[in-house]
Amino acid sequence: MTSTNSDTELLTEHFGYPPVSLIDDIINSINILAERALNSVEQGLLNAPPATLGFKPPKASSRKDADAQQQLDPAEAAKTEIEFGTHQLETLLCASIDRNFDKFEIYVLRNILCVRPPDLRNWMRLSHYESLDLSPPSNTPSLDTINHLRRKLRESMRLNALLTAERARNEKLLSELQTLVGISESQIKAEKTSPSQIPPQPQTQKKKSPFAFLHDKGSLTDGGSESPLSTNTAFALSQMQALRALSTSLLNLTPDLLPPPRADGSSAMDIDNEESSGKKSWRRERLEYVEGATRRYLERVEGLELGKYGEVRDGEWQGEGRNLARDEVGGLEQVITILGGGPEEDSTAAAGTSSRDDRMDES
Numbered sequence: 001m002t003s004t005n006s007d008t009e010l011l012t013e014h015f016g017y018p019p020v021s022l023i024d025d026i027i028n029s030i031n032i033l034a035e036r037a038l039n040s041v042e043q044g045l046l047n048a049p050p051a052t053l054g055f056k057p058p059k060a061s062s063r064k065d066a067d068a069q070q071q072l073d074p075a076e077a078a079k080t081e082i083e084f085g086t087h088q089l090e091t092l093l094c095a096s097i098d099r100n101f102d103k104f105e106i107y108v109l110r111n112i113l114c115v116r117p118p119d120l121r122n123w124m125r126l127s128h129y130e131s132l133d134l135s136p137p138s139n140t141p142s143l144d145t146i147n148h149l150r151r152k153l154r155e156s157m158r159l160n161a162l163l164t165a166e167r168a169r170n171e172k173l174l175s176e177l178q179t180l181v182g183i184s185e186s187q188i189k190a191e192k193t194s195p196s197q198i199p200p201q202p203q204t205q206k207k208k209s210p211f212a213f214l215h216d217k218g219s220l221t222d223g224g225s226e227s228p229l230s231t232n233t234a235f236a237l238s239q240m241q242a243l244r245a246l247s248t249s250l251l252n253l254t255p256d257l258l259p260p261p262r263a264d265g266s267s268a269m270d271i272d273n274e275e276s277s278g279k280k281s282w283r284r285e286r287l288e289y290v291e292g293a294t295r296r297y298l299e300r301v302e303g304l305e306l307g308k309y310g311e312v313r314d315g316e317w318q319g320e321g322r323n324l325a326r327d328e329v330g331g332l333e334q335v336i337t338i339l340g341g342g343p344e345e346d347s348t349a350a351a352g353t354s355s356r357d358d359r360m361d362e363s
Contacts, residue, residue, distance in 0.1 A: 003316045008113050014126055023105045030101065034093050042086040050078035081251040236303060236332070240312075243304050247312045 012018045045053070055074035115121045139148075280288075291310070298304045305313045 005108075007113075008090050010115060010124065011113055019109065020105075022113070023108055027097075027105075030097055031094070032330060034088075034097060038086060038090050038093065041089070042082060045082045045086070046079065050074040053079075053082075056306045118307055229328055233332065233335075234326045239303065243302075243312045247310075 009017065010019075017023075050056075051074070055078040059086050115124070206259060295306060295310065
């Protein structure tokens with residue numbers, strides 16, 4: 001079936017029309033000739049006299065025979081017989097033509113309108129292919145290169161979308177930070193544009209930023225060259241790591257400082273039990289005094305910020321630091337207040353600690 005289709009395609013391209021159409025034209029011509037022959041035979045028989053064809057009128061002996069003779073006219077009988085015989089002849093002739101020319105079509109397609117031997121088909125070149133150069137050029141893209149370029153284009157478009165989204169997020173974040181710090185748009189370096197392309201800037205009332213003091217260099221340098229606030233703040237932040245390490249080591253030493261339990265099940269350092277008179281035990285007072293003195297030393301001398309239970313709130317221990325002046329502590333508290341810290345909680349905790357320390361000093 002494949003070879004037949006290949007032969008048909010090759011012969012159709014060579015002749016300019018399919019081979020089957022040639023056989024169909026031959027069969028149609030034969031059918032037309034057969035139809036003409038049948039028409040000629042029928043016309044010749046109709047033109048012949050009925051007596052010649054054997055249709056003679058019978059002799060009438062009575063009146064009834066005369067009526068039957070009128071009904072069986074030789075001309076009418078001859079015409080009816082000719083039409084019936086011509087139709088049968090046409091049926092037999094068409095059936096014979098169809099049967100024989102089907103065989104003729106099969107024979108022609110298999111033996112005449114074909115390419116023999118079959119291997120010669122791949123080596124044949126038609127006349128209109130003589131001047132054609134069918135060799136592929138060297139730079140013709142293949143399917144693999146096209147797929148590779150398509151994948152690169154897809155990844156480039158995806159990367160472009162990601163970078164565009166990242167750029168939009170960064171611009172939004174920068175605008176928020178600039179608004180928070182208090183940098184105006186006129187201070188931002190922009191690309192040079194022509195005067196006609198500069199859009200008009202709407203005049204809006206400037207709202208003071210909570211971090212605008214960071215740009216005020218005079219307020220930081222006027223405090224004195226010996227202890228500027230910026231140096232103290234940087235130093236305090238540098239000590240946080242060491243303070244955290246110290247707090248961790250103290251927490252590890254706490255289990256070793258506890259006394260062994262008594263035989264009766266009560267603790268030797270039962271600091272929570274008060275005397276019958278309602279006063280604190282001497283062990284309780286001693287422990288509170290030691291804790292208060294240690295807390296005051298760490299806060300005043302070492303410059304740590306301790307929590308309610310003595311934990312370091314911020315930073316880690318990095319070594320021994322120097323004392324902070326009163327105005328420097330006030331400046332740090334102002335920074336904490338601006339950053340949203342809790343001055344009320346710190347002042348309450350500091351007041352409670354100072355009152356407890358004063359009471360322990362008096363004792």
